[in-house]
Amino acid sequence: MTEKKTLKRFASVFLASSLIVGALAGCSSNEGTSSTGGSSSSAGESSDVIKIGANLELSGAVASYGSSIKDGAELAIEEINAAGGIDGKQIEFVPVDNKSESAEATNAAIKLATQDKVTAMIAPATSGNAIATAQIANQYKIPTVTASGTAPNVTENEDGTINDFVFRTCFIDPFQGIVAANFASNELEAKNVAIYADNASDYAKGLAASFKEQIEANGGTVVAEEAYVADDTDFKSTLTRIKSANPDFIFIPGYYEEVGLIVKQARELGIEAPLMGADGWDSPTLVELAGAEALNNTFITNHYSSEDPEETIQGFVEAFNAKFSESPNAFHALGYDTVFFIKDAIERAGSTDGEAIQKALAETENLSLITGTFSVDEKHNPVKSATVLEYVDGVQEFNSKVNP
């Protein structure tokens, strides 16, 4: 009896310890290989490889953003390497998953900085996760570029200081509001506008505020300002109120789940005025929810359009199609551009030193990329054009490009 018990105890100790030892061994052997790999590469081949890390949402809630950026970046790196690399050095791509969690984003940034010793990093796709990597980037002096973190506080801290080593390829949220306001005043000649914003998201609130400021500066009047909350499904009473104010343009910043229903119900109530939103609308689901017909006479601002007739864009769309057999969306294009943004800076810096690249990134001027030609301003934001798209029978059509 007691022997059996002892045996059981031994078995459980053995199992528990072997699991831990196994895990530790895996960890330490990994440490061994990665550190020897790192040292050998820094000793032997550091001169002909540039490591670019990517800290992206490859699993979890917003995995589609991160994977899209990764695909775009991979295509860009393939093209650069095929064309001889950067100053003759090939790029090595090191993607790391951050599970769409900010804590994991910090871990991934630390790993890229200390284990892989990357030259530059692509920061996470969402603003919160990108902020979680900013202090690591500054501390290790690794230039970091987010492809799609649009919140202003990714590069600019609350106290007005700038995160020196953090940059972005996309425009910031308030800019889309300004573009929408200018489009409404100049192209659609709207005078009396209504705003119907998602009250539960900072993104929508930021857009609504900047839109309002700009439209009033353009001489328009805001005749109705209403709010909804994410997950609402019935918008008719508010829409009736908006209708009675008789606006000739309605701005609806928000995400596609609610916007789809709002557009549908607005048209059912007989609101014929043009509706406009931003990149949060950009999803095939929107067309399913609203219906192709209701979406006529609606517009969105976005980072780029695959329908844009410009030659370089069509070249990119073709190359992307050949590799992944799908049409590239805005995240693909931004991921692609981010790599070229970094490449351009490394070339101009003429070295792989973090501070030299940082300086070059900050001095970027008139860099022509897929999502627009841009210069970097003093807050590390690109000054670039936005694309306005129009929904025609459920299909996004390129309308125009709006410069800042």
Added chain:
Amino acid sequence: MKKSKAFWVFSVLALVIYAVVQGLISVGILDLYYQNILVQMCINIMLAVSLHIIIGITGQFSIGHAGFMAVGAYFSAIATMKLGLPLPVGLLIGAGVAALAGLLVGIPTLRLKGDYLAIATLGFAEIIRIIFLNVDYVGGAAGMVITNMTTWTYAFVSVVITILVIANFTNSRHGRAAISIREDEIASDAMGINTTYYKVVAFAIGSLFAGLAGGIFAHNFFIIQPTTFGFLKSFDILIYVVLGGLGSLSGAAIAAIFLTIVSSYLAEYPETRMIIYSLVLIIVMLYRPSGLMGTKEITSLFKFGKKGGSQK
């Protein structure tokens, strides 16, 4: 006698571990990457052990532990970032408010049992999350940016305190009362044990240390967002406790260490990461259905031949 001996053994062991790790850090063998994994390990051990006292010892099935962690994280961050207090004070405030939240939630809900309690605690955690989501003072959905202040020393000291307090509670008269509630609530009630009181006490202690873990977490990861403390986080903590063996403190700690290592090791394989992680859980549960340690403690494994008092 025996108890105090265990206490000293643990203290010496903790000092030795600390000295070794600190030595390795100062020689530069453990760089920030490994320090960060160690801090995470400490955070996860604290969370696991603090849930262990609620589920493993008192037998109350709570799945809202991330809610208390969120309270600790946000309040300690408010103390340090908004009020400019030093980190230790911030951690104390965070832990204190979390304990208070534990009391507030515990008093009405601990009259519920089993599934009902689970749902009530889950609901509480969601309420906490939504409140932080809607308060602009702490950044709303965008989150609150925090300076990194946690060091490995803070994390380790917190873990040692957590384990000491909870181990001592378990071995005390109060701990035995709590265990009797886990074994049979009606019987212990009949024996004259104030079951509601002990349940609330265990709940508040668990919340306190979850809040402490939250404070360390907030000051290690640069930004806290309400989404971080969703119910998936609660389940992560629950997994540590169940995998380690319900009712085993060392089991919970070992599982937390083990899964932290697995998780950081797998970061290099993003495509298969969650599959392997889940497979590890399934395999362990198939071969050790009562968890890695069952209800045993690691110390009991070294007492071969003595009276087998600790079988299930």
